[in-house]
Amino acid sequence: MTQRFRLPEGGLIDRAKPLGFRFDGTRYQGYAGDSLASALLANGVHLVGRSFKYHRPRGIFSAGAEEPNALVQLGAGARSDANMRATQVDLVDGLTAASQNCWPSLGFDLGAINNQLSRFLPAGFYYKTFMWPAALWMRYEWVIRHAAGMGKVPDARDPDHYDKTYAHCDVLVAGAGPAGLAAALAASETGARVILAEQDGELGGALLGLDETIDGAPARDWVAAARAELEARESVTILTRTTVYGYFDHNFLGLLERVTDHLAEKPARLPRHRLWKLRAKQVVLATGAIERPLVFSDNDRPGIMLAGACQAYVNRYAVKPGSKAVVFTNNDGAYGAALDLAAAGIEIAAIVDLRPDPEGPATERAEAAGLPVLAGHAIIGTRGDQRVDQVRIARISADGASIVGGAGEGAAQTIDCDLVAVSGGWSPTVHLFSQSRGKIRFDAELGCFLPGDAAQATHLAGACNGAFGLASCLQTGFEAGAQAAKAAGLKPGKRRRKIQKAPEASDDGFLPARWTWLVPSDRPLGQGGKHFVDLQNDVTAADLKLALREGYRSVEHVKRYTTTGMGTDQGKTGNVNAIAIIAETQGRPIPEVGVTTFRPPYTAVTFGAFAGRDIEDLLDATRRTPIHAWHQRNGAVFEDVGQWKRPWYYPKASESMHDAVNREVKAVRSSLGVVDATTLGKIDIQGKDAAEFLNRMYTNAWSKLEVGKCRYGLMLGEDGMVMDDGVTARLGEHHYLMTTTTGNAAPVFGHLEEFLQTEWPELEVRLTSVTEQFATVSLAGPNARRLLAELTQDIELSANALPHMGLARGRVAGIPARVFRVSFTGEMSFEINVRASYGLALWQAVMTAGEKYDITPYGTEAMHVLRAEKGFIIVGQETDGSVTPLDLGMDWILSKNKDFIGKRSLTRPDMLKPDRKQLVGLLTEDPAEVLPEGAQLVETVLAKPPMVMVGHVSSSYHSPNLERSFALAMIKGGRGKMGQRVFAPLQGGKTLACTITGPVFLDPEGERLRG
Amino acid sequence: MLLIPCPYCGPRSEEEFSYGNEAHIPRPKQPDKLDDAEWAEYVFMRSNTKGVFLERWMHAQGCRRWFNVARDTVSYEILAVYEIGAPRPELELRRDV
Amino acid sequence: MVEAYLRQSALAHLGLEGRGAGARGAAGVAMSERPHRGIVNLRLDPGNAEAMAALKAAFGFALPAAANTSAGNTDTIALWLGPDEWWLVVPGPEPEAGPALAEKLRAALSGHFAAVTEVGESRTCIRVAGPRARALLQKGCPLDFHPRAFVAGACAQSILAKAAVTFHLFADESAAQAGAEGPVFDVYVARSFAEYLWAWLEDAGAEYDVAVVA
Missing domain, CATH: 3.30.70.1520 (Heterotetrameric sarcosine oxidase)
Structure with a gap:
């Protein structure tokens, strides 16, 4: 099929570069420079989809971002993309696209039965029909999703990659039409860093679709010269195919750059899309305007298009969108479109003008050219199944509310046509301005919403601010650009070239116009024809009126009830008409009705772009200890602890996790285990008030801790809840080293800094995080001392010289080290700290020397079992932000002689209630059963929930030392319930009976660790 | 995304900061002298201001210093930043909120 | 004295030295680890x-x-x-x-x-140099790396991707004119994050072509 509707010359397409593509399986040809929509129209394809609710045939309606109808499924397989606007898809060779929302085919669609049933599908249909019974909702939902869903999301992984970048500039110019180009020229003349972002592949905006002149030459020549000038300026970045999709606080904007979508061959190293997170000192919005449709009966058939879009197809793409056109307008602007269509050889059957006395510059030119005008007339109905083939026309009354001659066919005349070019005026694209929290105001003369007071450093240029004439666009563009640069702190430029002055151009807008928001028909509204307001969501004027009759008043509520403006196009073409019809129906002025909120994104942004490269291995930052490579080589299975990768257990050949953990646990109790404890947080504390500071932050007393000794500390929030625990060593007179739990290193550091800086700045204390300065290799077990003695010559390890909670310095395996005799396992244990870069060497030395003791590396799971056997808590496991030291039975660590953070909260009445959950041990009656952690506990088992819950299991393991399972639990008043039975009713009906015990299961006297 | 003028490092993106809630709530000097209600007021109760709010921020990914910010909770405009311990800034409360 | 051979840099296990044998060529970014500072x-x-x-x-x-x-x-x-x-x-x-x-x-x-x-010991330094170094760092950091904003000698603590880092612009574009690899950034990162950050930099820099240099 050749391009029957392609004009022989003109346009911005490259006829030397034909491109093949497929739509719904049929092969077509277009040219480089085409959009998918223009290429389809060149081949005479108008029917491109079915509507959302009624499955009515729909065609290409616009030529840009506002497209409500021509949404296609692009590509196939993993790269397939749904809901792509054919008007914004660059044609590439080999492109495939398919229509959406129809089954089994576009031409014959079973869902179209909805159109016949439409009187049973009013506004709010879903809410009314599917409210009851609730149990059936799941089934309804399935049906609705199948009936409604637009495109299809591919199942396979997205093979493309995406990029994100931050960016900064002095001036962002959004939109590269005449106003935006002028603004970018004026701003960059000062040397300002300018980013010019344009959603189209070409610069020029509306000029691409118009036959205008600037300084007596084609406007495109001026665009080309402006582009060349901007490209020559080092401080300017031009981003095409880049949509400014969001305008956020403090001039932070989101831009989506489509990097490779328009390339048939996509270079592997380039991302498909790039998301720009831009901070602009000043913003110039030159976002243009969007033409509005007219709301008349059956205004949705393929072949009914926006007048400006028809003009763009003729002028930019050299495509005839039809052969015989009726132009339907309420303003002067559409006459320009009519003239361009006529010049392209399209017969203008009539210009149907709602205005009783058409006037204006374009009207005059059209009349001079002899185009037939029907003043004070309206289209009151259309005909045509898959393409419009006839319109009915009637004279309208002076007030525009009805047709002259009343109802019935007699009053109307019919005109055959295959194209209806519609113009209902223009709506400035105020989306970004509104997103920036700028106020919007209604302009009665222009019949549209305009930007009011800006909320941020925002400047406006061109049609988005109501400057509709070309000369005004250029003028306001130059002004806005210069102002923005000045506001960004740049000095006015000196290079005044011809191109920088506002050039000569016409300044015709689209006025005068007549605002007839709802075009009357010869039938009552809602009967026999549909006046569509929102084409994408199939919302009609009758739906809006029904919602108002049912009592909805706020425009936001009417919007949600009818879904008007809630499609993927967010009502770019329909919203103003909807608001005006609501206002008219309510008898209120439009400004009083107001506008619905504009929300980002302006047009859809791929999820891939938001994710960028933060996926898979780079999903989150991962932290590795200096010994990580050894763990990896030796088969460790890793566990995520915060961002850290910690060895969980080290399975041998065919070992299960259970077997590996049992082996590791037993090795520690019987001979020697070693664990990589590098991840514990470490905070260096210096200054003469360090002890006082610790006194205030920890619950226990620190003044008397000797140099060279360690002490366990418990830290609370000001609410009295346990926040962290750890061992702190006194390294020198005014020098301490605090350890924190792995996961809490950063929060604890922040907590300390907060009080130091904000409450007690007078304290001479300074904190530095040294978590990663040291690698920590911890030996535990009866042979720990023996091994360490073999590795050091200068550290005395006897119980007297280095007792439990002692500290020594010297060399281990030849490496300078600090050795802390502290234990988290209940075994004799030495934590060896060396400078991080020696961590691996130390570990390897320990492993080699420890062979004779069958040294066993153990992971976090074995560590948890070992500490739980001793009843040692883990902050974040036994505690959850609602547990006090009293709940844990740790009264012994609360100093009575000083204040500390959280102390006062511990005497609040709620903290002293006897039924608070308390830490206890728990033994299942069947020693082989291991309770699931998190299991809820009850005292009385009922047939089914709800049951009265008295607590929960916080830690639960099998212990090879106890040769049975055991658990720690938080139980209401638990310490007073020793020996009592509780039950854990589990999912699936099983119930485990348990006995409450003390929380220490092994070596209660602590003999093993002192030795 | 706010642009917060750290009094020490200059304007930086909000991502670098952590939020510290309402400013000018000093820790009582003698907590044990307060009754339960007074203590709860200090620990739990904060204003929920519409308009100019004095709040604390910490430049977590920068200099790690705490400081105070006067921010309009309606417009998100930052009207002043000042050091911890400095008096409340005198601001024209001109906002129509 | 401690034996230097016992020391292991944060990225030593990646074998960067072996990869760094190749010439920088037309790569937009040259990266290396500058450990043990x-x-x-x-x-x-x-x-x-x-x-x-x-x-x-x-x-x-x-x-x-x-x-x-x-x-x-x-x-x-x-x-x-x-x-x-x-x-x-x-x-x-x-x-x-x-x-x-x-x-x-x-x-x-x-x-x-x-x-x-x-x-x-808690940090390593990744040197990121070359004509696209600014663009690469800009992808992951909200600071402004434009030559007008981040000049030779500038330093700043911030974030790069999801790691906290300290940037130091060791030498600016004038180094490139002098035949060196400028601009030259030293990016200090906590050693535990180094492997993540290196992987991120290589991934984000692929579009500019990254050369690993000695």
């Missing part, structure tokens, strides 16, 4: 004129007073980190460089309230 964190009241003068006498330059700037000479670089906080960096890889630097500081500050803490 001696770094000392200093907390000192800049209003303590006597202590500041003692440091100037000991090191031959004054600590930088302006935010986000550095000072130094070929032996030692001082980076401004906060209103009373600096890093002193000794670029050489000698095992005793950090402790020696800390000793020198403690000696100079004897009698003054200051906190001197070695932190060099």
